Amino acid sequence: MIHVLKHVESITQHRDRALLELGVASALFELVKAREVNLYKIVGEGATRCLERMTHVGQDGVRYAQEFGADGDMDAVLLDTRPEMVACVDHAQIIRREREDHGGHAHCFPISVDRGVLGVLEVTCDAPLTDDDLGTAEGFLGLYRNYLSLLDYSERDTLTGMLNRKTFDENLAKILSSMSVGQVGDDERSYPRRRRQQDDGGHWLAVVDVDHFKRINDQFGHLYGDEVLILLARIMRDSFRHQDRLFRFGGEEFVVILRAACEDEVQNALERFRLAVEAYAFPQVGRVTASTGYTRITPTDTIPEIVGRADEALYFAKENGRNQVASYETLRVAGKVSVREKPDSDIELF
CATH class of the missing domain: 3.30.450.40 (GAF domain)
Structure with missing residues (x-):
């Protein structure tokens, strides 16, 4: 005993x-x-x-x-x-x-x-x-x-059943830790299995925000607003792979952490999700759209830096028509966003 x-x-x-x-x-x-x-x-x-x-x-x-x-x-x-x-x-x-x-x-x-x-x-x-x-x-x-x-x-978030903000911080911290192990250099022979994992591709983070969500709550009421969030969470589960991690940050804001071999794969996955939301007939509300900003995760990043870059790409998508997917790296090369300094806070709500 x-x-x-x-x-x-x-x-x-x-x-x-x-x-x-x-x-x-x-x-x-x-x-x-x-x-x-x-x-x-x-x-x-x-x-x-x-x-x-x-x-x-x-x-x-x-x-x-x-x-x-x-x-x-x-x-x-x-x-x-x-x-x-x-x-x-x-x-x-x-x-x-x-x-x-x-x-x-x-x-x-x-x-x-x-x-x-x-x-x-x-x-x-x-x-x-x-x-x-x-x-x-x-x-x-x-x-x-x-x-x-x-x-x-x-x-988990009680409304949508998705992983919550606390779990997001823990998951992303683990990813950054494993990536830094894979970057050790002379000692990398001590971590052969972790190195193989890193060779499979990179990690990416996307911030998703429901467009005009306040208008939905104001026009139809919070009960229908909650239903939109629940259904959006279901569309997210159907749109992404089981190994991708889905989180609700609060309000109408969600985060996806993806594993992909290249940026085109990430862009295509997020675009499929955007189209699935746009095509879905939400009860009473009708057409709903979502905007997304994303960025690549690198070993030297901090969590605020990663979310801040994705947030800046999301802000660009919101300010330039909504219902679109924006890459921070692509926007930076085009000169449409500036290189971010280390932020004091990690995310903004729209």
């Missing part, structure tokens, strides 16, 4: 989602004497649903993905290729199967929260889990689910 409580103490001291998952997987690996424990996240919808392995603890070691920008060798497979996982997810039931590839028995536990089944915990052992071990696994999974719900409550 003391051994179990020490694992509980270790798990509950984490506020980082990746370390929380690693703590749960490590505890189960030890307590039920598993061959391996894997934690999968479900991404996508319908036939495109995928299982993305976020945490692995086994006899071959430990691997886990950081919250933003997973190491490149973490696995991702279509959910439909794993029938036992489909049954686990669709029916929210514990499924056991015999593994034909390496032998043993795999037990699949659904990770269910208020928003539905978010993932699967897979525990593989030499023999089926005993009732006591099943109880241990379900207990730790319940602890993980409850703690995940608390993290969701503290990390």
